[in-house]
Amino acid sequence: MIKFRKIFQNTKHLAGIMTIKIIGQFRAPKFSLPPVVLLSYPRSGSSWAGKILATSPQFAYLREPITQPYMKKYGGQRPVFLTEDDHPDITTYKHLADNAFAGRPSLYKGGVDNKYDFLPFSKNKAKRLLIKEVNPGAADFFCKRYQPFLLLLLRHPAAVALSYYEQGWLNKVSSSNFDEWASFGRLYGTFMAGAVRTINKYDGSKIIKYEELVKDPRQRFLDLFNSCNVEAPKNFDAVIEKYCHAENEVSSGYQTQRNSKLTSEKWKNKLNKQQLESIKKGFLETTLPFYREAVDWRLI
Template identity: 30%
Template sequence: MGFRAGRESGPIFIVGLPRSGSSWVGGCLGISSSALYYREPCTRAYSAANEGRVVFEVTPDNVPDAYLRSSQKLCCHSPYIRPSVVAYPHQWPPFSRNVRVPVVKEVNPLACSWFIDRFNPRMVVVLVRHPAGIASSMRTLGWVLGEGSTLDDWRCFGSRVAREWQQMLEQIADCDQVKIVRYEDVCQAPLETFQGLYRELGLEWSAMSEQWVRGSSNAKLQSKDHFSIRRDSVKNAYRWRESVTQDQLQALMEGYAEYELPDWYQT
């Protein structure tokens, strides 16, 4: 069952930590006329039955039941999935969904090795974002670093992000179908970047794709909905500089530097 017959028939995964911009990137890729877009099928099923963090290591011996159930539905393109997973209902008629390329957006990078083994994807797009951008976005939602947070708290958060990225890199080290993309690079040139990703991923670029990317990247008013995928992408890339102090940034990056990572972010 599923996608084990060959990588060319496998899904495309977009994976990043929460608040890394994966909803925007996933939505812009998933709108392709050749795509069948799934929005966090494993994470949403898991969150419905469990409280706590959604980022945790998934191994063959430690796969949550919610992940297994969701993967079975995904493999057979089952329509019996959570409505919140279906971002674009027009993609789901039976005659349509069976010929489209599954594009799956998830927010648990520590499940990458399981995603790769379970689904044999044609590509895993790993999205990274500046740790200060993740911290600022999570803080706005009240998830981390609330009032009274110390510089040690910021340092610990930076260390946590780096540790999780290092674990993710270890999981994908032996997979040759991985592309790491910086959120900030997509923000600076969204149209050109998405056109390139469409070509590399084998997705069909159309007038609708271009309209969607332009519309979601050039919103001049900042939405009050923190989960909106419409933004002024150029301004949004480094909007965190408006709310993160220099001392907080320094502490964050001190924690981040505790782990050896590629040269994605230095300051």
């Protein structure tokens, strides 16, 4: 019975999204400008941060509306790449991005928090799109094509590398010159440095460090709501308690309810010195101007 109910609920949800997409072909929903993009490298905490930001009653939230269909439907090889005109998938990527920034949701599970935010006939005041994405190589493309307010989320490369390792993804980034840990450190630093360069020449943007968010989530998220020119939810304190001070540490997976401070420092307990030195070696070959001091790399 429980399994049947879940299948029914998923089918009902997908049918609702499909209806919205069909209607949207004839009359697109109206959204306030500019859209807000929360951009990070995969496994950097953007699902958690996006979930909290999405509690604003003025946001209509789309979670990875480009990456998820690109990888699952169109056979994309990797989520992070430079969106240049000579990339073989650029036409598909642009099509998915155009749909996302027009507020046309994808059909994959988990992509939409509230499908009613995307109804074209809503009488409520127009909301602002909040799009969470995980391809920092697309930062320049997003800024030039859609002029969003861009939030770039950084996280310590060792924390992201550990999460990749726990997901079984780390061996996919190794190169002939480095082991898999160093290869990841260099890859992360290279893509995030490029995104930071875009941020530095683009007015509508803000850099966020995950470690600063978890240190004082209440104040930091209030600052982000203010930067995005939207209201915090009326139950904001309860939101922070739910998503930042949960009892579970979240060792891996995609949960957004967590003890965020414990999660941010997990790499200090899980990685050994050799792994950390490898990540650091690859990372320091890049120009990303964060996490470069010796104190940033201390294990517990």
